Amino acid sequence: MTDAHAHAEGHDSHDVKKHVKIYMMVFAALAVLTVVTVAVSYLHLPMPAAVVLALLIASVKGTLVACYFMHLIGERKAIYATLALTFVFFIVLMFMPLWGRTDQVHTGSMKPAHTEAPAPAHGH
Amino acid sequence: MDAIPYAVTPRPDTGLNNGKMGVWLFLASEVMLFGALFSSYILMRIGADHWHRGELNIPLATVNTMALITSSVTVVMAWASLLEKNFQKFRMFLGFTILLAFVFLGIKYVEYSDKFAHNHVPSTDNFFGIYFVLTGLHGLHVIGGIIVMAWLWARSGDLWKTEPQRLVNRIEGAGLYWHFVDLVWIFLFPVLYLL
Numbered sequence: 001m002t003d004a005h006a007h008a009e010g011h012d013s014h015d016v017k018k019h020v021k022i023y024m025m026v027f028a029a030l031a032v033l034t035v036v037t038v039a040v041s042y043l044h045l046p047m048p049a050a051v052v053l054a055l056l057i058a059s060v061k062g063t064l065v066a067c068y069f070m071h072l073i074g075e076r077k078a079i080y081a082t083l084a085l086t087f088v089f090f091i092v093l094m095f096m097p098l099w100g101r102t103d104q105v106h107t108g109s110m111k112p113a114h115t116e117a118p119a120p121a122h123g124h
Numbered sequence: 125m126d127a128i129p130y131a132v133t134p135r136p137d138t139g140l141n142n143g144k145m146g147v148w149l150f151l152a153s154e155v156m157l158f159g160a161l162f163s164s165y166i167l168m169r170i171g172a173d174h175w176h177r178g179e180l181n182i183p184l185a186t187v188n189t190m191a192l193i194t195s196s197v198t199v200v201m202a203w204a205s206l207l208e209k210n211f212q213k214f215r216m217f218l219g220f221t222i223l224l225a226f227v228f229l230g231i232k233y234v235e236y237s238d239k240f241a242h243n244h245v246p247s248t249d250n251f252f253g254i255y256f257v258l259t260g261l262h263g264l265h266v267i268g269g270i271i272v273m274a275w276l277w278a279r280s281g282d283l284w285k286t287e288p289q290r291l292v293n294r295i296e297g298a299g300l301y302w303h304f305v306d307l308v309w310i311f312l313f314p315v316l317y318l319l
Contacts, residue, residue: 019204050318054318069303077139098166
């Protein structure tokens, strides 16, 4: 083994085998959750419940990918700081349509205004 | 001396090599890019009187979801193979990842063709507008990933002999990007196809 390869190893093979086992478990969880997401969509739940459930499952799947495949569990502080800032602005982005809607409700421009027909002119 | 410092070894203050930090900063900007489009989707959806449901091909999209999830596993296995110093296994897993990316694009091509055949194009209405923008942008990211991974697959032999740690870092960076592409699809799938 060359010095370069010794440096590249960094992890012992036992460590890697342990990681591979975790990757397979995460893969199985992701596959099951995908099937569950599709199955739930065929239940035709009321829209609010369907949205909450679908996004909840997607969030669990996303967390698994980020934590285990992207190794966010046990990452450096510099990455956490970057992602914390990103998360804050992401949430702001997601709520923007809501603020926009609230604003429109107050100004009465959300829907086309149902104006009453002008009163007929009273001619003499 | 390298043109970019700390390309291989960790930088003392961040504890990361600069390539990895750069990839994470890039992914942060990508979150904002897709976030803006998801936000636009919400705005259009809550303001719409009518929204298409069940018009997209759920079985095909489910297969595509499985293809991307599997490719996330194969790319992380490629990285793990390098840690085990098994270069052949690394190339096999990276090759599988590229193959699965092509499967994804192939299925997307079938879906798009079907939509175009029924005259469903981005200008049809807001639903198809946001559908084509989101999936199209995601598809471009898949193509970008294929280019990067194909380059790494083809050129990794020499680097593995001379600077193996640099190759490990590059695969880790490419893998982070690919996982992000998978992560975006994990949200696109229910939002566009199921809800």
